[in-house]
Structure formats: structure tokens, C-alpha cells
Amino acid sequence: MFKYIAKRLGQSVLILLLGSLVLYVLVINSGDPLEDLRESNDPNRENRIQARIANMNLDLPWYTRYLTWLGGAARCVIGQCDLGTSRDGQSVTALVTQAASATLRLVIVATLAAIIIGITLGIVSAVRQYSGFDYGVTLMAFVFFSLPVFWFAVLLKHYAAIQFNDWLPAGQISLRTILISAAVIAFILQAALGGHWKRRLATFGVIFVIVGGVLFYMDAVEWLRRPAVGLPIYILAVIGLAVLVIVLTSGFKNPRVRNAVFATAGIAIVGYAVMRPTLMAERTDPETFRGATLLLLGCLVAGVVLAVLAGQLLGGFSRRQATGAAVVTSLFSSALAFADLMLSHWSGYLAVMPRPIPTIAAVTPNFYSTYWNHMIDTATHLILPTVALTAISIAAYTRYTRASMLDVLNQDYIRTARSKGIAERKVITRHALRNGLIPIATIVAFDFAGLIGGAVITETVFGWQGMGNLFRVGLEQVDPAPVMGFFLVTGSAAVLMNLVADLAYAILDPRITG
Structure with missing residues (x-):
């Protein structure tokens, strides 16, 4: 080499x-x-x-x-x-x-x-070859x-x-927009997941209701102007991420990978809960900006190192796979934490920048x-x-x-x-x-x-x-x-x-x- x-x-x-x-x-x-x-x-x-x-x-x-x-x-x-x-x-x-x-x-x-x-x-397009999803993805790719x-x-x-x-100042999502958006997303996802027509129909219905409900909630609370995630939603998101990583890698039948991933998810949740007040603190002095950036990078590196340790210590004979899955979990958990911090300060940013998307x-x-x-x-x-x-x-x-x-x-x-x-x-x-x-x-x-x-x-x-x-x-x-x-x-x-x-x-x- x-x-x-x-x-x-x-x-x-x-x-x-x-x-x-x-x-x-x-x-x-x-x-x-x-x-x-x-x-x-x-x-x-x-x-x-x-x-x-x-x-x-x-x-x-x-x-x-x-x-x-x-x-x-x-x-x-x-x-x-x-x-x-x-x-x-x-x-x-x-x-x-x-x-x-x-x-x-x-x-x-x-x-x-x-x-x-x-x-x-x-x-997904290759797995669903010659399906409607495959044709749609191919068409959009060429476009x-x-x-x-x-x-x-x-x-x-x-x-x-x-x-x-x-x-954005009004921030209201019309009922027609909610229904059309929910229908489009449900149609795309049921095509990607595949299955016989009854399963597709059930998938479409469930996703339609979930997406429609989420959009309706976002409109009711004006989420786009005052987005709120918080620690409870973060915990649920990290657990869901850990389950997804396990399903896509080894499955739940391999306890070594499963334990490494859940241990990494637990470390991410506890670490973010402890560090969130410090990371959320408002800093107005430009001299402290560099220190805040180094703190964020330090948390990211620490998360990856702990994920590697979890994979090596708990992985057993599946050490390599467990380490890879744990690192992926750590990286995406860090990304979710960063997104939560950004969204938590979004309303304050709108107060000083009413037109937030620059050209x-x-x-x-x-x-x-x-x-x-x-x-x-x-x-x-x-x-x-x-x-x-x-x-x-x-x-x-x-x-x-x-x-x-x-x-x-x-x-x-x-x-x-x-x-x-x-x-x-x-x-x-x-x-x-x-x-x-x-x-x-x-x-x-x-x-x-x-x-x-x-x-x-x-x-x-x-x-x-x-x-x-x-x-x-x-x-x-x-x-x-x-x-x-x-x-x-x-x-x-x-x-x-x-x-x-x-x-x-x-x-x-x-x-x-x-």
C-alpha cells in the first residue's frame, strides 16, 4: 500500500x-x-x-x-x-x-x-428497476x-x-398546499418502498396522514418562523437513527453491532444534554467566536473517538462493522445536534434579518x-x-x-x-x-x-x-x-x-x- x-x-x-x-x-x-x-x-x-x-x-x-x-x-x-x-x-x-x-x-x-x-x-432505483419510481428518477436525472x-x-x-x-412574514401554508405536498411525498415514498398494491396503498395512506399532520402542525404554530426541536425530539430522532443504522447494516440479530450503535446513541444523547446549555449560550464578542467553533469541533471529534471505542470494545468478532456503524451514528447525531442549535436561534436571526434567504x-x-x-x-x-x-x-x-x-x-x-x-x-x-x-x-x-x-x-x-x-x-x-x-x-x-x-x-x- x-x-x-x-x-x-x-x-x-x-x-x-x-x-x-x-x-x-x-x-x-x-x-x-x-x-x-x-x-x-x-x-x-x-x-x-x-x-x-x-x-x-x-x-x-x-x-x-x-x-x-x-x-x-x-x-x-x-x-x-x-x-x-x-x-x-x-x-x-x-x-x-x-x-x-x-x-x-x-x-x-x-x-x-x-x-x-x-x-x-x-x-433504490436499481433495486426497484423498471418501476414507476425508477422511471421517475431516471426522468428527473436527465432533466x-x-x-x-x-x-x-x-x-x-x-x-x-x-x-x-x-x-415568510405571513408564513401560512394553505390547505391545498398541505394536501398536494402530502400526496406527492406519499406517492414517491410508496413507489420507493414497493410491494403489492395493498401494501402500496397502505403505505400511501399512512405517509399521507403523517406528512399532512406535520405540515398542518407547522402551519398552526408558525414553525417556519419559530422552529422548535428541543432535547425530547432530538432523543427520539437519535433513537430512530440508531434503529435505521442497525437495520441497514447488520440487523437486530447481531447483538455486537446493535450494542455498539445503541451505546453510541446513548453517548450522543447524554453528551448533547450536558453540553447543550453551553453551546446555546449567546456570544456577542467576536474574540470568543473562534473558541465557540473549536468547542463545536471538539465535541464532534470526541463523539467520533467515543464511537470508535464503542465499536472496538463491544463489536467482538464484528468489530469492524460495529465501528463503522457506530461512527455513522455519531456523525449523524452530531449533525442533528447542530441542526437543533441552528433552528433554536432561527427566530432571533429573523428579528435582525427579516429576509433570511440571500441572493x-x-x-x-x-x-x-x-x-x-x-x-x-x-x-x-x-x-x-x-x-x-x-x-x-x-x-x-x-x-x-x-x-x-x-x-x-x-x-x-x-x-x-x-x-x-x-x-x-x-x-x-x-x-x-x-x-x-x-x-x-x-x-x-x-x-x-x-x-x-x-x-x-x-x-x-x-x-x-x-x-x-x-x-x-x-x-x-x-x-x-x-x-x-x-x-x-x-x-x-x-x-x-x-x-x-x-x-x-x-x-x-x-x-x-x-
Whole structure:
């Protein structure tokens, strides 16, 4: 494995070097960086030309400038990046640091959401092959795959932001909307769960009543303006999550996995009950914000470590499976706790931000408020661009996962497992899914790089000052420094994702390292 990783790292570094050289040459030959000054009538034109030549080192050969940039970029390994200056004399390192946090935050969230939703839909679609659900998912996948990102983003700005913000002050859900929404959700879920027509009808009726009741309750208490979750609902949600994880992994017949998962759920419930008052505390001093963030991350790490310990100590012969199931339970329990904290502060955020879904920028400029209001502000700015990027990626993940799962489900060893009487759940989750994910591991890397490219357009539509804006401005000004800063971050991230995908491929199929 070590030899394989070293080989992949060497190939990745070589790709970055060649890519940077090609991109640098293309940028410096794409136009004249002094064109705007040459056409200027400013009496100080010559001095400005000389200043720009000095900032961009235009008096040096191109290969000298490239090697200078390469030397500064190489120092990033020791934490001393020097990416030069832009044509206006600004530090590109500072510009990249600010822009990278916005873009990578957006792309990582979109990638994770697309992976979870797309793979889930692909698996269910493959299991329910040629059903109405399969046809519906296939149709929507092709529709979203064909959507131009910029057009879909504009639709989101109008319907999911402007009209939602106009509707939110009243916040009333009409009876017709409740009935239609409940019927649509019930129809989709009964198609996904499948079964004979009596079972489908019963499933439709139960889900219709539950969803309709929930929506009616939300309308009665104005839940969208004053959402309330609280510790009791959190406890029920974590228990339900633990049951779902057990069902999807080992089933209740394996006490080792069951005990590890329930122990992790118990730790999550007790830990959140103890830490919730501290985490809920309002912090208005910006100097304490960093400490609050570190506290949240510390709780997440502690939860994962305790989950690993629970899996190792209680897993017995099923230690590996128990550990994986416990870690999944811990991560999702942490996500539920974070969602509860955010929702608990939503009404306070609405008091200072009556139109909560923004259409431009990554954060609200000159916004001074409490810690949780800043967290909600950052999250709401992520919603629209994340949905725009995720919707396009979900289509690809759904189609690839469906095709991969169908290929695996037709293999002889799957038929053998079924003939032995193994439960269908175990056949899908334990035997088929692992092999079905092998091609998906490679696709993740390509999709991540594609999302970075799509983020250039998405950031333009939503007015984000991210890596896409840095890249666009650098090209327009024929300034290689910002463009190369964009390449260093996004190229390194794409290559790193490819390396992670190769490692995941090797874990899923150990023969590849042989």
C-alpha cells in the first residue's frame, strides 16, 4: 500500500507541475496586460505603466517569472506561501486565502450532499428497476443533468429566495398546499418502498396522514418562523437513527453491532444534554467566536473517538462493522445536534434579518451580531449556490450508481447469496453495495473537479467573491498571478480528490495494489 500511495503522489505532483506550466503560458499569451494603460489619456500614464511592469515583473523573461512563482508556491509546503502580487499590487496569497475558504466551503458541501442523495436514489432505483419510481428518477436525472447551471441558479434566486422571503412574514401554508405536498411525498415514498398494491396503498395512506399532520402542525404554530426541536425530539430522532443504522447494516440479530450503535446513541444523547446549555449560550464578542467553533469541533471529534471505542470494545468478532456503524451514528447525531442549535436561534436571526434567504454574496457585509446569527447567516448564503451545484451532480451520481448496482446485482455471487436464504437487506447492503461503489469512488474525483469548474459560473450568478471571481478577473486583466493562485488551490484539491478516490478504490478492491 505504501508503494502504491508513493507512486500516486509522484504522479499527482507531476500532473500539477505540467498543468501549471501550460496554464501560465496560455495566460501570458492571451492578451496584453498593459492594453488599458496604452489607450489611456492619463498624463501620468507612463508612470503607471512602469509601476505595473514592476508589479508584474514584465521586464523579465516568462520562464523566470514562472520559476519565481513556482518557488513561492513550493514554499506552501512549509506554510510560507508567496504567490506574488496582482497587477494592482495586492498580495495574491491574501486574495487566494479569502477566496479559497468561500469556494471550497461551497464545493465540499455540494459534493457531500450530491454523494449522499445521488447514491441513495441510485441504489433504490436499481433495486426497484423498471418501476414507476425508477422511471421517475431516471426522468428527473436527465432533466437536471441537462439544466444549464446559470439558468437553474436564476430560477432559484426568484422562487427559493425572493418569493420565499415575501411569503415568510405571513408564513401560512394553505390547505391545498398541505394536501398536494402530502400526496406527492406519499406517492414517491410508496413507489420507493414497493410491494403489492395493498401494501402500496397502505403505505400511501399512512405517509399521507403523517406528512399532512406535520405540515398542518407547522402551519398552526408558525414553525417556519419559530422552529422548535428541543432535547425530547432530538432523543427520539437519535433513537430512530440508531434503529435505521442497525437495520441497514447488520440487523437486530447481531447483538455486537446493535450494542455498539445503541451505546453510541446513548453517548450522543447524554453528551448533547450536558453540553447543550453551553453551546446555546449567546456570544456577542467576536474574540470568543473562534473558541465557540473549536468547542463545536471538539465535541464532534470526541463523539467520533467515543464511537470508535464503542465499536472496538463491544463489536467482538464484528468489530469492524460495529465501528463503522457506530461512527455513522455519531456523525449523524452530531449533525442533528447542530441542526437543533441552528433552528433554536432561527427566530432571533429573523428579528435582525427579516429576509433570511440571500441572493448574493457569501456573507452579509458589515453584519455584527451573535455567534449563532453569524453561523445562520453563513448557512443561508450557502443554500442557493449549494442547491444549484448539487442538483446537477445528483443526476450523474444517480445514473452511475444505478448502472453499477444493476451490473453487480446480476452477478452469480448475488444469486448464490439469495439462494442461501440471506435477507435481501444483507444482500444489498453487505454484498452488492461494496462492489457497486467501486466505480463511484473514481467518479467522485471527476465530479469534484467539475463542481469547481461549475462554481466559476455559480459564483458569478450569486455574486460570490470566491475562486471563480479570482480566476475570471485574472483572465480579463491578463494577470497570471491570480489565475495561478486559482490553479494552485483548485488543481491541488482536484488532484487530492483523485488520490483519495484511488485509495478508496484500493480499499474497496485490494487487488488493485497488487
